[in-house]
Amino acid sequence: MEPLWKIEDVDQSSSDLVGFFKISAVGDDDPTKEKVIEAIRINVESIRIFLYSDDPERATRSKTVNQSFLNKLAQTAGDFVANYSSDGENAELESRLLERISLDAGYRTAQLDALLTPEYAHLISPDKSPELRINLPETATADQQSLAVDLMRTASIVKIVFGRRLRRSQIGIWFAKTTDKDEKSFVEKKTQLASVLFLYFRELKEIADVGLSAENHVIYAQKRLDIFKANFVDQEADNVKNQHVKQLGLWAFAISAAFFIASLVAPLLGGSQHLVNFAYIGAAASAGTWLSFSLRKAELGFLDLATLEEDRLNPVGRIIFVVLLTFVLALMLKAHIVDISIGTTKVTPDDRIMAIVLGVLAGIAERSLSAAISTRAGDIIGSAGKVNTTSGAGAR
Numbered sequence: 001m002e003p004l005w006k007i008e009d010v011d012q013s014s015s016d017l018v019g020f021f022k023i024s025a026v027g028d029d030d031p032t033k034e035k036v037i038e039a040i041r042i043n044v045e046s047i048r049i050f051l052y053s054d055d056p057e058r059a060t061r062s063k064t065v066n067q068s069f070l071n072k073l074a075q076t077a078g079d080f081v082a083n084y085s086s087d088g089e090n091a092e093l094e095s096r097l098l099e100r101i102s103l104d105a106g107y108r109t110a111q112l113d114a115l116l117t118p119e120y121a122h123l124i125s126p127d128k129s130p131e132l133r134i135n136l137p138e139t140a141t142a143d144q145q146s147l148a149v150d151l152m153r154t155a156s157i158v159k160i161v162f163g164r165r166l167r168r169s170q171i172g173i174w175f176a177k178t179t180d181k182d183e184k185s186f187v188e189k190k191t192q193l194a195s196v197l198f199l200y201f202r203e204l205k206e207i208a209d210v211g212l213s214a215e216n217h218v219i220y221a222q223k224r225l226d227i228f229k230a231n232f233v234d235q236e237a238d239n240v241k242n243q244h245v246k247q248l249g250l251w252a253f254a255i256s257a258a259f260f261i262a263s264l265v266a267p268l269l270g271g272s273q274h275l276v277n278f279a280y281i282g283a284a285a286s287a288g289t290w291l292s293f294s295l296r297k298a299e300l301g302f303l304d305l306a307t308l309e310e311d312r313l314n315p316v317g318r319i320i321f322v323v324l325l326t327f328v329l330a331l332m333l334k335a336h337i338v339d340i341s342i343g344t345t346k347v348t349p350d351d352r353i354m355a356i357v358l359g360v361l362a363g364i365a366e367r368s369l370s371a372a373i374s375t376r377a378g379d380i381i382g383s384a385g386k387v388n389t390t391s392g393a394g395a396r
Contacts, residue, residue: 069108121208130201157306229302248315252290259283281359285326288363326362
């Protein structure tokens, strides 16, 4: 059957775009009665009269946007001509194509609006490791400057969090290659993480462009940034905390196991019970350090995602540090420099059970432990210095 509608090319030699067209009836039908044809005609006309920006880069990008939209309209027109029914049952076709035109037009409008918005932020190397570069307007207010600093700090934290995840993915790829296993899942995971990271940075760029475009936009941009931080915590905090707990737990288990093996081997090599008890203390302190983080960091804030520990010690360094501090505490107890009692029971490293209790409690209270030992050591050395000074004064 011969089609009822035809598509004709239209000469638009004055335009940089190609593929202008119009739909007309083959017979005497009035094209204006068809909503799809009218919608296509209006949108094609809007492309034809579109004025490009004086900025060469924006002009090129707007041309790309309009050419893409024109191509989509041509595809919709082709679908209309090919699927139009002469019996009048075209309601479903009309609804589907009108919805497509509306969505395509809305997407085009959003893209053109973005081109007209002044750009104060730029994404550097978006396909590799994105960075947010902000150029403050010459008339930037103090609030806009503060917003820019907050945005750069936020971008840095986002990059740190995803940097850890991307490194783990890269390790997975390397391990798969080394063991001749399928690396596809690791590559897909890395690609997915890179895409999510780009989306986060693009949102930060949009917030920067809005907030720096006008002084009265700063409050809105700051609220958007606060919402961004809250959403980022909701999305990433569990992963960050669980990975740290897992890594800390693995090191705690390894070091505890080493001390436990030492407690078994020491007697065979003629080691005393005191040495065995110190091995128990080391094993217990390692386990206590692992418990400490979960007890201290029940919830993570945005800044916590980048720096989980204020002293910036890595898991193995932290465990070794706490174990050594616990050994110092045990030596001080053994030398009766300090005393610790739980109820009426005196804690001593000479008892096996008490040694384990001491190690666990010292690991859990690692922050208080370091402060207490530092203070006590300062008091002892300080008092020794005073004695020496007094003795010297008497000799003179």
